[in-house]
Amino acid sequence: MPELPEVETIRRHLAPMMEGRELARLRIDDARWSVPIAPEEVAAAVEGRRIERLGRRGKYLELALKGEVHLMLHLRMTGTLLYDPEPDARYVRVAFELSDGHRVLFCDPRRFGTGELALGDEARDAFFAARLGVEPLGDEFTVDHLRTLARRSRAPIKAFLLDQTKIAGVGNIYADEALFRSRIHPLRRTSTLKAGQLEELRDAVVATLEKGIDHGGSTIDDFRHPDGISGSFQNEFLVHTRRGEACVRCGGEIVKFVAAGRGTYACERCQPRPRVRRHA
């Protein structure tokens, strides 16, 4: 279930176990794992290097190695990182063997996860710059910034929130939650939102992501079992996956529809549907 809060939770948990160690060996069992560069090349570039930092940018994890060698990992839908899991762990795609004898396994049933190499800080910055916009939990995510972005977007607000080149890290679930909190319908045209609504939306995005991180940090205690992370936030969602249930705010019925090509949940009493429909 990796969205930004889950990725951040994983990062916080693994950083103390990985930073300062040497990446003794990298075993890639999935030829498709690293798309632009051959797996052997990736392994050759990282093996034997000290892990200086495990960072995060949007939904990417960044393994910063000595000598400005960077490995950017993306867990996509079903990927996860397990620390010293049981020997029967399934769907192991990549194994990071550390100099202290411990192992971190990248497990991913659907094989959507990716790993990419960047040689030099500049190459890493370029990689992120091409894909990611403002960091939602950083100081730059201001109402002014959001207003500037929103002014020139004719897309539905849900598509806007999911566009990683605008805001980095908001996924399908948190987009629904943030829109519900700010009482904005997912199909509202972004450029028509009022200043006050954008302000509420900004605060809602930050609040939902932070809540997810807080909740993850306090409930996840098993990083050896693939189920250690799943289900933790499920009961905290106010709208997502709650089709047919009563809105916690007004008692109206939560409905499901498609927006931005994704399953979308909303209370159309709290979040009034725009009159003019877009997209056929």
Place this chain on the structure above:
DNA sequence: CGCCCTGTTGGGGA
């Protein structure tokens, strides 16, 4: 048992 649909993501082509 099998078929069909859905899905936490993002890239590429139309």
Place this chain on the structure above:
DNA sequence: ATCCCCAACAGGGC
């Protein structure tokens, strides 16, 4: 700029 489809697999409904 935007939309649709796809990657590969599990799980649920029928």
